[in-house]
Amino acid sequence: MKESTRGREKKLKDQRFPVSLRGSWFGLNRNFRDLLADKLITPVQYTTLRNIYEFEGLNLNQKKLSILLSSNQNNLTAILKKLEVQELIDRRQGKMDGRTKEIEVTPLGVQVFQETQAIALGLQSKVMEVFSEEEANRLMNYLKKCSENLDLVEQGCKVFDTE
Numbered sequence: 001m002k003e004s005t006r007g008r009e010k011k012l013k014d015q016r017f018p019v020s021l022r023g024s025w026f027g028l029n030r031n032f033r034d035l036l037a038d039k040l041i042t043p044v045q046y047t048t049l050r051n052i053y054e055f056e057g058l059n060l061n062q063k064k065l066s067i068l069l070s071s072n073q074n075n076l077t078a079i080l081k082k083l084e085v086q087e088l089i090d091r092r093q094g095k096m097d098g099r100t101k102e103i104e105v106t107p108l109g110v111q112v113f114q115e116t117q118a119i120a121l122g123l124q125s126k127v128m129e130v131f132s133e134e135e136a137n138r139l140m141n142y143l144k145k146c147s148e149n150l151d152l153v154e155q156g157c158k159v160f161d162t163e
Contacts, residue, residue, distance in 0.1 A: 015153055028127065035119050040086055040112050046120065049113050051118045052089060061100040088119050 008102035015107065032043045041049065051068045052060060062080065067072045080103065083089045088109035128136050 025068065028123070032123055033119065035123060036116060039116055039119075040088070041083075041116060045079060045083055045088075046113075046116050047081060048076070049088060050103065050117070050120075051111060052103050053110065053113050056105060059094065059096050060103050061094060062095075063100070067105060084110070 002056075029043050032046075036043065036046065048065070048069065049067060055068065058064075060071055062076060065080075066076050069076065080089065080091065084091060086108075087106055090104050091101040092104065094102045114162055133137060
């Protein structure tokens with residue numbers, strides 16, 4: 001027999017999904033921030049640098065990066081300026097479109113990224129050690145599904161906004 005919508009909503013309410021997810025995210029971020037205390041960058045800057053590093057050579061510009069980071073371009077501007085001042089990235093006129101600025105990691109940026117990536121991966125291993133490999137894979141798949149579904153919900157909200 002199919003569960004009623006009201007019954008499912010009650011179970012979801014009792015699970016406190018947003019609170020659990022937020023607590024996990026804040027705890028992870030706080031620990032990472034503490035581990036980066038003597039480094040040049042913050043967790044947000046690390047995530048930005050990581051995406052630039054991983055997508056290097058793909059004509060990455062601020063608009064594309066904001067999509068990868070699920071961030072708006074205004075917030076990203078301040079982060080990029082700071083990374084540029086620290087000489088961790090360069091922004092150059094786009095090869096494909098001269099109106100855009102492509103973003104590249106500098107040699108110092110590569111060095112800082114690699115050092116901080118080791119810290120990030122160490123923290124990730126520590127957090128995930130309570131899970132078997134199968135559980136960790138399931139968790140990652142569940143989080144990916146949530147993210148994809150939220151993208152669909154957001155698109156649906158935009159559809160309703162235009163009506």
